[in-house]
Amino acid sequence: MAMPLNKTNGVTAFVDSFHQYLPHRNRDICRDYQGKDLIVVGVLKGAFIFMSDLTRAIAEEGMPSVRIDFIRASSYGSSSVSNGAVGVDMCGSSSDSRWAGRHVLLVEDIIDSGNTLCRLAGAVASCGADSVKVVALLDKKGRRQVEFEADYVGFDIPDKFIVGYGLDFDETYRCLPYVAVLRPEAYA
């Protein structure tokens, strides 16, 4: 079960409890992929910090031989809403056999409209993977335009625009070492 984030437990509580998220999800992931050939694929740019914390934690949890790769998707640009047209860059060979015989775990910072993961799921499935699953740190379920359910979710969050820990507004704030809600007047 993902942890709810709302006005009463707020951003401060979220930041405090964030570090407790990782051990639980890491254990789930390690249990599910034990003995399998796993490749963890980060969705750039937003997932870069979560990806690095998650993969190190998975290695410490008992899967040191896990492989990594990246793809890039973007649709927000300088806006706080998806433009619906998700640009995908496979960051290397996009051949049919790129992940042949491997189990792919896509790593996302956030699911919002669902447009990005719907588009990526199709692109990744065509790369020959044995299975494709998704781990997302944040899930803004109330904003879905297309149905999408992640396999592992850190936190359910309300309809607020989030920055920090990899997430940006118009390419700024990605490097904040915590997540924060951007005040609407900053992007209205």
Ligand SMILES: O=P(O)(O)OC[C@H]1O[C@H](OP(=O)(O)OP(=O)(O)O)[C@H](O)[C@@H]1O
């Ligand atoms: O569910 P969605 O509405 O599609 O939103 C989620 C996606 O949007 C953001 O990417 P963005 O397009 O901002 O690119 P970025 O990762 O480079 O910031 C975020 O990192 C997710 O990949």
Ligand code: HPA
């Ligand atoms: O709340 C958000 N913040 C940053 N990037 C995003 N991409 C989708 N939703 C968000």
Ligand SMILES: [Mg+2]
């Ligand atoms: Mg962005």
